[in-house]
Amino acid sequence: MTTAHSVLIPFLPRRPEQVLPYAGLVHWTHAQRLWQGQSLMVEPHHGFVHAAGAGFRVPTGLGVTLMPLRHPYEAALQARSLALATGQPVVAGFGPGAPSLQRGLLGAPYRSPLTAAREYLTAVRGLLAGETVRMAGEYVSCDAALVPFPSPPVELGLGVLRPAMARLAGEVADVAITWLTPAAYLRDTVLPALREGAAKAGRPVPRLTAMVPLALSRTDRTPGEMALASNAVHLGLPHYIDMLRKSGIGITGTDRESDARALVEGRGFLSGDLGELVAQLKEYEDAGVDEIVLNVTGVAHLHGPQAATDELKTILAALA
Structure with a gap:
């Protein structure tokens, strides 16, 4: 096995042009992918698309975006849109976030972050696969499909720290x-x-x-x-x-x-x-x-x- 090396943008960009030097590193070196954690300033999808428009069309990784911020349909749509804009593979990583964030955006923290993550990734995977996702779960409700269109691959990631979430990643994630x-x-x-x-x-x-x-x-x-x-x-x-x-x-x-x-x-x-x-x-x-x-x-x-x-x-x- 050859281990790949990639680059994380090491701050929260306040302007999209701040992404460009790091996209350039991936473009000009052996680095495999450009990663960005959740940002509440320049949103990662937007920063990556700006870099693509500036000529740096590189593989990207979202590591991780927070589930309470968007419905799985929006998550699937944004990830595929990023793949279409860059013409490159995307790792769309997700995580439940801290209980305080869940409470602030959803009204209450997830009773079971594992169940929430399972439902969320299952819905996103189905949508990206071109399926009509019909789900009435504890945390995710969806009866919809994406408009079909070919795109570079989008792989699903799950943020993992402890064994229970790692076991779930083994079941439902690509990364x-x-x-x-x-x-x-x-x-x-x-x-x-x-x-x-x-x-x-x-x-x-x-x-x-x-x-x-x-x-x-x-x-x-x-x-x-x-x-x-x-x-x-x-x-x-x-x-x-x-x-x-x-x-x-x-x-x-x-x-x-x-x-x-x-x-x-x-x-x-x-x-x-x-x-x-x-x-x-x-x-x-x-x-x-x-x-x-x-x-x-x-x-x-x-x-x-x-x-x-x-x-x-x-x-x-x-x-x-």
Whole structure:
């Protein structure tokens, strides 16, 4: 197996032209795909289409967009529209989001995020396959079909942190998308659950995509500072705290600076010189990851987008 390397836009774009340098990296290097997490500024679909209009028609990944923001019909329509606009494959990743978001947009949090994700991805898959989807589920109601039209492939991704969601991804997704997950945790916990779910459904094991936060060590940086700049919000979220503890990283959930240092020590955030980073990324390949997405969000937050672009160029060149 050859592990692919891809690029994450390391900030939330405020103008669509800010996407272009990162689309250019995918266009001009061996990077396979351009990824964007959920943004509440320039919406990811729009940023990617802007890049396509500027001449950077590259494969894209939505990792992940939040289910409460759009009905599955709209999700399927937007993903296919992105594939048509770019002329390239799309990985449309979805996740239920935090309970506070669910409550704010839907009136109440999902009683079962697993059931909500199963219904959502089942509806989107049927619509993209050209079916008339008739569903009256606990969370998804749909009696509709997309207007048929050929497009580049759209694969379905599911955001995965813990075993139950990984088993569900094995049943219903094409790609399992992880964030902040150490390589050993992917090898020992996530991949076995993916295989279990796929075996239950009698289907191939989904590909595993890992968003890996990292930064080169330099004299003007400390690893803990970079890890905190990259993941301060995640270190306070209960599902990330639980996952990191299950992976053997003893974070407190209250002392962010201490937790950031623990994240570095436990290989949830990668730091080192170029050779050390390449070796640490090899651990993800050895763990069975199909696609490593380079996430230099901490660099962008502390040193700006140009430094982040330069860092990605350096790391991609070493990985080529």
